Amino acid sequence: xxxxxxxxxxxxxxxxxxxxxxxxxxxxxxxxxxxxxxxxxxxxxxxxxxxxxxxxxxxxxxxxxxxxxxxxxxxxxxxxxxxxxxxxxxxxxxxxxxxxxxxxxxxxxxxxxxxxxxxxxxxxxxxxxxxxxxxxxxxxxxxxxxxxxx
Amino acid sequence: xxxxxxxxxxxxxxxxxxxxxxxxxxxxxxxxxxxxxxxxxxxxxxxxxxxxxxxxxxxxxxxxxxxxxxxxxxxxxxxxxxxxxxxxxxxxxxxxxxxxxxxxxxxxxxxxxxxxxxxxxxxxxxxxxxxxxxxxxxxxxxxxxxxxxx
DNA sequence: CGGAGATGGTTTAATATTGAACTATCTTAA
DNA sequence: TTAAGATAGTTCAATATTAAACCATCTCCG
Numbered sequence: 001x002x003x004x005x006x007x008x009x010x011x012x013x014x015x016x017x018x019x020x021x022x023x024x025x026x027x028x029x030x031x032x033x034x035x036x037x038x039x040x041x042x043x044x045x046x047x048x049x050x051x052x053x054x055x056x057x058x059x060x061x062x063x064x065x066x067x068x069x070x071x072x073x074x075x076x077x078x079x080x081x082x083x084x085x086x087x088x089x090x091x092x093x094x095x096x097x098x099x100x101x102x103x104x105x106x107x108x109x110x111x112x113x114x115x116x117x118x119x120x121x122x123x124x125x126x127x128x129x130x131x132x133x134x135x136x137x138x139x140x141x142x143x144x145x146x147x148x149x150x
Numbered sequence: 151x152x153x154x155x156x157x158x159x160x161x162x163x164x165x166x167x168x169x170x171x172x173x174x175x176x177x178x179x180x181x182x183x184x185x186x187x188x189x190x191x192x193x194x195x196x197x198x199x200x201x202x203x204x205x206x207x208x209x210x211x212x213x214x215x216x217x218x219x220x221x222x223x224x225x226x227x228x229x230x231x232x233x234x235x236x237x238x239x240x241x242x243x244x245x246x247x248x249x250x251x252x253x254x255x256x257x258x259x260x261x262x263x264x265x266x267x268x269x270x271x272x273x274x275x276x277x278x279x280x281x282x283x284x285x286x287x288x289x290x291x292x293x294x295x296x297x298x299x300x
Numbered sequence: 301c302g303g304a305g306a307t308g309g310t311t312t313a314a315t316a317t318t319g320a321a322c323t324a325t326c327t328t329a330a
Numbered sequence: 331t332t333a334a335g336a337t338a339g340t341t342c343a344a345t346a347t348t349a350a351a352c353c354a355t356c357t358c359c360g
Contacts, residue, residue, distance in 0.1 A: 014276040015269055017284040017291070018178070024295035025175030026218050028168070031297075033318090042345065061308060068176050073347050075310055080345075097308040097355045119165055126164040128297050129290065134167040137290040140283055141167070145174035147181075147278050183348090192315065211338060223317050225340055230315075247325045247338040 021144070028125050035121050039114055040084075044069060044077050046118070049086060049111040052103045057090075059098045086110060171294070178275050185271050189264055190234075194219060194227050196268070199236065199261040202253045207240075209248045236260060 029043065036046050047067040052058060058066070064074040078101055081087045086107030092098035103111070126134060179193065186196050197217040202208060208216070214224040228251055231237045236257030242248035253261070276284060 010281065011269055011273045013281055013284045013288075014273040017279070017288040018272045018276055020288040020291040020295065021171075021178070022175055023218070024291035025172055027295040027297075028171070030218070037318095044346070059308075068173070068180070069346090070348055071309065072311075072349080076346070095308090095356065099309070119161055122168045123161045123164040125297060126168055126294065128293050129167070131160065131163055133290060134163045136286065137294070138163075138167040138170040140279065140287040140290070141170040141174035143278050144276065144287070145170065145177040147177075147275060187349095194316070209338075219316090220318055221339065222319075222341075226316070245326065245338090249339065 021141070031125060032118070032121060035118065036114075039110065041114070042077075044073070045081055046111075046114070048074075048077055048081060048101075049103070049107060050115060052087065052101060053108065053111045053115065057100050057102045059092070059100050061098075063101060081107070171291075181275060182268070182271060185268060186264075189260070191264075192227075194223070195231055196261075196264070198224075198227055198231060198251075199253070199257060200265060202237065202251060203258065203261045203265065207250045207252045209242070209250050211248075213251060231257070 033043055036043060041049070044067060048063055051063060051066040055066070060074045060078060061071065063078070064071055067074075069077070078087060078089065082089060085104055087101050088104055090100045090102060092100055129137060183193055186193060191199070194217060198213055201213060201216040205216070210224045210228060211221065213228070214221055219227070228237060228239065232239060235254055237251050238254055240250045240252060242250055279287065
Protein backbone atom coordinates (compact mmCIF):
# COMPACT_ATOMS: atom_id res chain seq x y z
CA UNK A 1 0.00 0.00 0.00
CA UNK A 2 1.56 3.28 -1.10
CA UNK A 3 1.69 6.50 0.85
CA UNK A 4 -0.96 7.97 -1.39
CA UNK A 5 -3.56 5.55 -0.15
CA UNK A 6 -2.37 5.85 3.42
CA UNK A 7 -2.67 9.63 3.19
CA UNK A 8 -6.19 9.38 1.81
CA UNK A 9 -7.26 7.03 4.58
CA UNK A 10 -5.78 9.35 7.14
CA UNK A 11 -7.68 12.24 5.63
CA UNK A 12 -10.96 10.34 5.76
CA UNK A 13 -10.40 9.57 9.44
CA UNK A 14 -9.58 13.20 10.20
CA UNK A 15 -12.63 14.45 8.30
CA UNK A 16 -14.87 11.94 9.96
CA UNK A 17 -13.69 12.87 13.46
CA UNK A 18 -13.98 16.56 12.61
CA UNK A 19 -17.56 16.24 11.42
CA UNK A 20 -18.57 14.27 14.50
CA UNK A 21 -16.88 16.82 16.74
CA UNK A 22 -18.76 19.68 15.11
CA UNK A 23 -22.07 17.84 15.12
CA UNK A 24 -21.74 16.93 18.77
CA UNK A 25 -20.99 20.50 19.76
CA UNK A 26 -23.84 21.86 17.66
CA UNK A 27 -26.32 19.27 18.84
CA UNK A 28 -25.55 19.79 22.50
CA UNK A 29 -25.66 23.57 22.09
CA UNK A 30 -28.97 23.37 20.29
CA UNK A 31 -30.46 21.26 23.05
CA UNK A 32 -29.08 23.50 25.78
CA UNK A 33 -30.00 26.87 24.26
CA UNK A 34 -33.77 26.62 24.86
CA UNK A 35 -33.01 26.02 28.51
CA UNK A 36 -31.27 29.42 28.66
CA UNK A 37 -33.83 31.05 26.41
CA UNK A 38 -36.44 30.42 29.10
CA UNK A 39 -34.48 32.84 31.28
CA UNK A 40 -34.27 35.25 28.36
CA UNK A 41 -30.54 34.70 27.85
CA UNK A 42 -28.59 33.81 24.76
CA UNK A 43 -25.61 31.49 24.96
CA UNK A 44 -23.17 34.40 24.78
CA UNK A 45 -25.02 36.37 27.41
CA UNK A 46 -24.96 33.35 29.71
CA UNK A 47 -21.27 32.84 28.99
CA UNK A 48 -20.49 36.42 29.89
CA UNK A 49 -22.49 36.33 33.13
CA UNK A 50 -20.93 33.03 34.06
CA UNK A 51 -17.41 34.35 33.49
CA UNK A 52 -18.10 37.40 35.63
CA UNK A 53 -19.68 35.22 38.30
CA UNK A 54 -16.77 32.86 38.61
CA UNK A 55 -13.87 35.18 37.83
CA UNK A 56 -15.10 38.51 39.18
CA UNK A 57 -15.19 41.81 37.25
CA UNK A 58 -13.39 41.75 33.92
CA UNK A 59 -12.62 44.34 31.29
CA UNK A 60 -14.30 43.76 27.95
CA UNK A 61 -11.14 42.55 26.30
CA UNK A 62 -10.64 39.81 28.89
CA UNK A 63 -14.30 38.93 28.72
CA UNK A 64 -13.93 38.50 24.98
CA UNK A 65 -10.99 36.19 25.45
CA UNK A 66 -12.91 34.08 27.94
CA UNK A 67 -15.92 33.52 25.74
CA UNK A 68 -13.94 33.50 22.49
CA UNK A 69 -15.71 36.43 20.87
CA UNK A 70 -14.58 39.52 19.02
CA UNK A 71 -14.39 42.98 20.57
CA UNK A 72 -17.26 44.32 18.55
CA UNK A 73 -19.42 41.48 19.68
CA UNK A 74 -18.62 41.98 23.33
CA UNK A 75 -19.76 45.58 23.03
CA UNK A 76 -23.16 44.35 21.89
CA UNK A 77 -23.48 41.52 24.38
CA UNK A 78 -22.58 43.85 27.26
CA UNK A 79 -24.94 46.48 25.83
CA UNK A 80 -27.82 44.05 26.01
CA UNK A 81 -26.93 42.80 29.47
CA UNK A 82 -26.61 46.39 30.64
CA UNK A 83 -30.01 47.31 29.21
CA UNK A 84 -31.51 44.55 31.31
CA UNK A 85 -29.66 45.75 34.39
CA UNK A 86 -27.67 42.55 34.80
CA UNK A 87 -24.23 44.19 34.51
CA UNK A 88 -22.80 47.68 34.69
CA UNK A 89 -19.87 49.32 32.95
CA UNK A 90 -17.30 51.21 34.97
CA UNK A 91 -14.58 53.20 33.26
CA UNK A 92 -11.25 52.34 34.93
CA UNK A 93 -9.61 55.28 36.70
CA UNK A 94 -6.02 54.15 36.30
CA UNK A 95 -6.27 53.58 32.57
CA UNK A 96 -9.29 55.21 31.02
CA UNK A 97 -9.20 52.97 27.96
CA UNK A 98 -10.48 50.04 29.99
CA UNK A 99 -14.10 49.43 30.84
CA UNK A 100 -14.66 47.06 33.72
CA UNK A 101 -17.84 45.02 33.57
CA UNK A 102 -19.43 44.24 36.93
CA UNK A 103 -22.37 42.06 37.82
CA UNK A 104 -25.21 44.00 39.41
CA UNK A 105 -27.08 42.55 42.36
CA UNK A 106 -29.81 41.45 39.96
CA UNK A 107 -27.31 39.89 37.60
CA UNK A 108 -25.56 38.01 40.37
CA UNK A 109 -28.86 36.67 41.63
CA UNK A 110 -29.88 35.52 38.18
CA UNK A 111 -26.67 33.74 37.29
CA UNK A 112 -26.39 32.35 40.81
CA UNK A 113 -29.73 30.63 40.38
CA UNK A 114 -29.33 29.73 36.75
CA UNK A 115 -25.85 28.28 36.79
CA UNK A 116 -26.59 25.24 38.96
CA UNK A 117 -29.64 24.43 36.87
CA UNK A 118 -27.67 24.81 33.67
CA UNK A 119 -24.86 22.67 35.02
CA UNK A 120 -27.45 20.00 35.77
CA UNK A 121 -28.74 20.18 32.22
CA UNK A 122 -25.20 19.75 30.93
CA UNK A 123 -24.70 16.72 33.16
CA UNK A 124 -27.85 15.26 31.62
CA UNK A 125 -26.51 15.89 28.14
CA UNK A 126 -23.25 14.14 28.90
CA UNK A 127 -24.82 11.25 30.79
CA UNK A 128 -24.39 8.82 27.89
CA UNK A 129 -20.68 8.66 28.73
CA UNK A 130 -19.02 7.05 31.74
CA UNK A 131 -16.63 8.99 33.95
CA UNK A 132 -13.64 7.50 32.18
CA UNK A 133 -15.11 8.33 28.81
CA UNK A 134 -15.78 11.90 29.84
CA UNK A 135 -12.16 12.27 30.80
CA UNK A 136 -10.98 10.71 27.56
CA UNK A 137 -13.24 12.98 25.52
CA UNK A 138 -12.05 16.00 27.46
CA UNK A 139 -8.38 15.24 26.97
CA UNK A 140 -8.76 14.55 23.25
CA UNK A 141 -10.79 17.72 22.75
CA UNK A 142 -8.28 19.72 24.72
CA UNK A 143 -5.44 18.63 22.49
CA UNK A 144 -7.39 19.43 19.34
CA UNK A 145 -8.50 22.79 20.69
CA UNK A 146 -5.07 23.85 21.84
CA UNK A 147 -3.45 22.91 18.58
CA UNK A 148 -3.49 26.62 17.66
CA UNK A 149 -0.64 27.41 19.99
CA UNK A 150 1.64 24.80 18.45
CA UNK B 151 -18.39 9.01 50.53
CA UNK B 152 -22.07 9.84 50.12
CA UNK B 153 -24.00 10.12 46.90
CA UNK B 154 -24.02 13.86 47.26
CA UNK B 155 -20.28 14.05 46.81
CA UNK B 156 -20.30 11.44 44.09
CA UNK B 157 -22.97 13.42 42.23
CA UNK B 158 -20.96 16.61 42.52
CA UNK B 159 -17.83 14.96 41.21
CA UNK B 160 -19.76 13.51 38.32
CA UNK B 161 -21.12 16.95 37.53
CA UNK B 162 -17.67 18.47 37.54
CA UNK B 163 -16.45 15.83 35.11
CA UNK B 164 -19.42 16.38 32.83
CA UNK B 165 -18.97 20.16 32.87
CA UNK B 166 -15.29 19.86 32.23
CA UNK B 167 -15.76 17.57 29.25
CA UNK B 168 -18.55 19.79 27.93
CA UNK B 169 -16.41 22.92 28.09
CA UNK B 170 -13.51 21.23 26.36
CA UNK B 171 -15.82 19.89 23.67
CA UNK B 172 -17.21 23.36 22.98
CA UNK B 173 -13.81 25.00 23.04
CA UNK B 174 -12.36 22.46 20.67
CA UNK B 175 -15.19 22.92 18.19
CA UNK B 176 -15.00 26.71 18.40
CA UNK B 177 -11.22 26.81 18.14
CA UNK B 178 -11.09 24.56 15.13
CA UNK B 179 -13.92 26.47 13.44
CA UNK B 180 -12.22 29.76 14.11
CA UNK B 181 -9.00 28.52 12.58
CA UNK B 182 -10.75 27.05 9.57
CA UNK B 183 -13.08 29.95 8.79
CA UNK B 184 -10.39 32.32 7.41
CA UNK B 185 -9.43 29.58 4.99
CA UNK B 186 -12.97 29.69 3.56
CA UNK B 187 -13.20 33.44 3.82
CA UNK B 188 -10.39 33.70 1.28
CA UNK B 189 -12.80 32.16 -1.21
CA UNK B 190 -15.50 34.56 -0.04
CA UNK B 191 -17.55 31.84 1.62
CA UNK B 192 -18.94 31.62 5.12
CA UNK B 193 -19.03 28.32 6.98
CA UNK B 194 -22.73 27.86 6.25
CA UNK B 195 -22.32 28.68 2.59
CA UNK B 196 -19.51 26.17 2.32
CA UNK B 197 -21.60 23.60 4.17
CA UNK B 198 -24.48 24.09 1.76
CA UNK B 199 -22.29 23.83 -1.33
CA UNK B 200 -20.55 20.79 0.06
CA UNK B 201 -23.87 19.04 0.76
CA UNK B 202 -25.10 19.75 -2.76
CA UNK B 203 -21.78 18.60 -4.19
CA UNK B 204 -21.76 15.26 -2.41
CA UNK B 205 -25.48 14.53 -2.23
CA UNK B 206 -26.81 16.13 -5.40
CA UNK B 207 -29.70 18.63 -5.60
CA UNK B 208 -31.69 19.01 -2.39
CA UNK B 209 -34.79 20.90 -1.42
CA UNK B 210 -34.24 23.63 1.14
CA UNK B 211 -35.75 21.66 3.96
CA UNK B 212 -33.32 18.76 3.42
CA UNK B 213 -30.46 21.19 3.05
CA UNK B 214 -31.40 22.69 6.41
CA UNK B 215 -31.39 19.27 8.03
CA UNK B 216 -27.96 18.51 6.60
CA UNK B 217 -26.30 21.65 7.86
CA UNK B 218 -28.40 21.86 11.03
CA UNK B 219 -29.90 25.25 10.34
CA UNK B 220 -33.40 26.70 10.52
CA UNK B 221 -35.64 27.24 7.52
CA UNK B 222 -35.40 31.00 7.71
CA UNK B 223 -31.65 30.78 7.68
CA UNK B 224 -31.54 28.50 4.66
CA UNK B 225 -33.55 31.04 2.71
CA UNK B 226 -30.87 33.63 3.35
CA UNK B 227 -27.90 31.34 2.74
CA UNK B 228 -29.38 30.16 -0.56
CA UNK B 229 -30.25 33.78 -1.43
CA UNK B 230 -26.64 34.78 -1.06
CA UNK B 231 -25.32 31.79 -2.96
CA UNK B 232 -27.84 32.46 -5.71
CA UNK B 233 -26.80 36.13 -5.94
CA UNK B 234 -23.28 34.96 -6.61
CA UNK B 235 -24.45 32.49 -9.24
CA UNK B 236 -23.22 29.44 -7.34
CA UNK B 237 -26.62 27.76 -7.04
CA UNK B 238 -30.03 28.08 -8.66
CA UNK B 239 -33.52 27.51 -7.31
CA UNK B 240 -35.94 25.35 -9.26
CA UNK B 241 -39.55 25.06 -8.20
CA UNK B 242 -40.53 21.38 -8.21
CA UNK B 243 -43.21 20.47 -10.75
CA UNK B 244 -44.69 17.55 -8.87
CA UNK B 245 -45.15 19.42 -5.61
CA UNK B 246 -44.92 23.15 -6.02
CA UNK B 247 -44.17 23.75 -2.34
CA UNK B 248 -40.68 22.40 -2.81
CA UNK B 249 -37.75 24.38 -4.14
CA UNK B 250 -34.86 22.30 -5.37
CA UNK B 251 -31.44 23.87 -5.02
CA UNK B 252 -28.95 22.96 -7.76
CA UNK B 253 -25.28 23.75 -8.11
CA UNK B 254 -24.53 25.84 -11.17
CA UNK B 255 -21.50 25.07 -13.30
CA UNK B 256 -19.66 27.87 -11.50
CA UNK B 257 -20.69 26.58 -8.11
CA UNK B 258 -19.63 23.04 -8.90
CA UNK B 259 -16.28 24.25 -10.10
CA UNK B 260 -15.73 26.33 -6.96
CA UNK B 261 -16.65 23.64 -4.45
CA UNK B 262 -14.82 21.02 -6.48
CA UNK B 263 -11.62 22.97 -6.14
CA UNK B 264 -12.20 24.18 -2.63
CA UNK B 265 -13.27 20.97 -0.97
CA UNK B 266 -9.97 19.08 -1.32
CA UNK B 267 -8.06 22.07 -0.01
CA UNK B 268 -10.43 22.45 2.89
CA UNK B 269 -10.23 18.75 3.69
CA UNK B 270 -6.47 19.14 3.78
CA UNK B 271 -6.77 22.01 6.22
CA UNK B 272 -9.00 19.88 8.42
CA UNK B 273 -6.46 17.07 8.34
CA UNK B 274 -3.85 19.56 9.49
CA UNK B 275 -6.09 20.67 12.34
CA UNK B 276 -6.62 17.12 13.51
CA UNK B 277 -3.01 16.04 13.08
CA UNK B 278 -2.27 16.20 16.81
CA UNK B 279 -4.22 12.96 17.20
CA UNK B 280 -3.25 9.48 16.05
CA UNK B 281 -5.55 7.39 13.89
CA UNK B 282 -6.80 5.46 16.91
CA UNK B 283 -7.40 8.67 18.82
CA UNK B 284 -9.33 10.15 15.93
CA UNK B 285 -11.60 7.13 15.94
CA UNK B 286 -12.03 7.29 19.68
CA UNK B 287 -12.88 10.99 19.54
CA UNK B 288 -15.32 10.38 16.71
CA UNK B 289 -17.16 7.61 18.50
CA UNK B 290 -17.42 9.54 21.77
CA UNK B 291 -18.65 12.64 19.96
CA UNK B 292 -21.14 10.63 18.01
CA UNK B 293 -22.68 9.23 21.16
CA UNK B 294 -22.92 12.66 22.75
CA UNK B 295 -24.34 14.20 19.60
CA UNK B 296 -26.94 11.54 19.04
CA UNK B 297 -28.17 11.65 22.61
CA UNK B 298 -31.06 13.81 21.35
CA UNK B 299 -32.88 10.87 19.85
CA UNK B 300 -32.86 8.91 23.12
C1' DC C 301 7.39 68.05 25.67
C1' DG C 302 5.47 65.80 21.78
C1' DG C 303 4.68 62.69 18.12
C1' DA C 304 4.50 57.50 16.79
C1' DG C 305 2.67 53.52 17.69
C1' DA C 306 0.05 50.35 20.62
C1' DT C 307 -4.14 49.21 22.91
C1' DG C 308 -9.24 49.16 24.43
C1' DG C 309 -13.62 50.14 22.95
C1' DT C 310 -17.26 51.60 19.63
C1' DT C 311 -19.39 51.84 15.24
C1' DT C 312 -20.67 50.14 10.81
C1' DA C 313 -21.80 46.95 7.11
C1' DA C 314 -22.57 42.47 5.95
C1' DT C 315 -24.09 37.92 6.94
C1' DA C 316 -25.81 34.49 10.31
C1' DT C 317 -29.26 32.73 13.21
C1' DT C 318 -33.57 31.77 15.40
C1' DG C 319 -38.56 31.76 16.30
C1' DA C 320 -42.82 33.38 15.01
C1' DA C 321 -46.09 35.04 11.84
C1' DC C 322 -47.46 34.46 7.27
C1' DT C 323 -48.31 32.62 2.21
C1' DA C 324 -48.74 29.00 -0.95
C1' DT C 325 -49.48 24.41 -1.79
C1' DC C 326 -50.73 19.83 -0.89
C1' DT C 327 -53.33 15.98 1.54
C1' DT C 328 -56.96 14.02 3.87
C1' DA C 329 -61.31 13.08 5.30
C1' DA C 330 -66.11 14.29 5.83
C1' DT D 331 -65.75 18.86 -3.44
C1' DT D 332 -64.32 21.30 0.03
C1' DA D 333 -62.79 22.62 4.51
C1' DA D 334 -59.11 21.46 7.97
C1' DG D 335 -54.72 20.51 8.83
C1' DA D 336 -49.96 19.64 7.42
C1' DT D 337 -45.90 21.10 5.03
C1' DA D 338 -42.29 24.15 2.35
C1' DG D 339 -40.72 28.42 1.99
C1' DT D 340 -40.50 33.50 2.98
C1' DT D 341 -40.52 37.49 5.81
C1' DC D 342 -39.67 39.96 9.98
C1' DA D 343 -37.63 41.40 14.37
C1' DA D 344 -34.12 40.70 17.40
C1' DT D 345 -29.57 39.31 18.54
C1' DA D 346 -25.08 37.37 17.15
C1' DT D 347 -20.90 37.65 14.79
C1' DT D 348 -16.92 39.31 12.35
C1' DA D 349 -13.70 42.49 10.08
C1' DA D 350 -12.50 46.94 9.29
C1' DA D 351 -12.62 51.73 10.11
C1' DC D 352 -12.48 54.77 13.72
C1' DC D 353 -11.88 57.36 18.38
C1' DA D 354 -9.82 57.80 22.89
C1' DT D 355 -6.18 56.92 25.72
C1' DC D 356 -1.83 55.39 27.07
C1' DT D 357 3.37 54.42 26.50
C1' DC D 358 7.59 54.99 24.74
C1' DC D 359 10.98 57.16 22.87
C1' DG D 360 13.65 61.22 20.86
